[in-house]
Amino acid sequence: MRLTSFTDYGLRMLMRMASAPERGFSTSELADEFGLSRHHLAKIMQRLSGAGIVVTRRGGGGGAMLARGTDEISLGQIVRVLEEGQALVECFAADGGACSISGRCKLKSRLRSAEAAFLADLDRTSLAEVALAPMAELEGAA
Template sequence: MRLTAFTDYGLRALMRLASAPDRGFSTAELAQEFGLSRNHLTKIVQRLARAGIVTTRRGGGGGAMLARPSDQIRLGDVVRVLEQDQALVECFSDKGACIIDGRCGLKGRLRRAEAAFIADLDRSTLADIALSRPGRESVATA
């Protein structure tokens, strides 16, 4: 399975927020840190905010922060939110047309594989990947 760049940067942004949970990060600051357009990062943060994963506040001392502790944010939930409009294969999308639909054994297997992938991510939290552990670099210095 391949995740979109949108999800990749969303996960990176969340890891960065988790590295300093009491601090608000501006989208401009995060965009510069990741070498990403501010507009693109703003869309990511907005989707995370609509899902209740982050909170945002404008003005001085504002920015994006985690809406709840990182150990309460499941990676599977994050991926579901950020990948919500991305079908694994064309036939999963509303527009997907398949001439062998009804006889295809691949679609069911791919759905089960996708569900297993997300279920595995559900076993991990943002805290599992964002907090520094012995022998690993901190997110802030990576």
């Protein structure tokens, strides 16, 4: 299975936020830290906020924070939110795609099963389990 860069960046961002769940992170701060586009991360943040994974506040002391504890957010939930609308293969698209063997294909059911198994495995892992070590711990280890 291959995840989009949108999901990859979202997972990285959430792993970083999980390393300091009590503080707010600005999109600019995260974009600088990961060397990514602020605009792209803002779109990801908006999707995560809409799904209730993060909350955002404007102004001094604002930024984005996790909406729930890191142990209450599964990787499967995150991937489902960020991959929404991204079909694994063309025939999984809402309109069925333009597959010429649709109706005769035996591969589709196997791919659906594999996709479900992939997400079920991610459901068993919480954000807490993959959170980045706090920066202070990394600096102390050096």
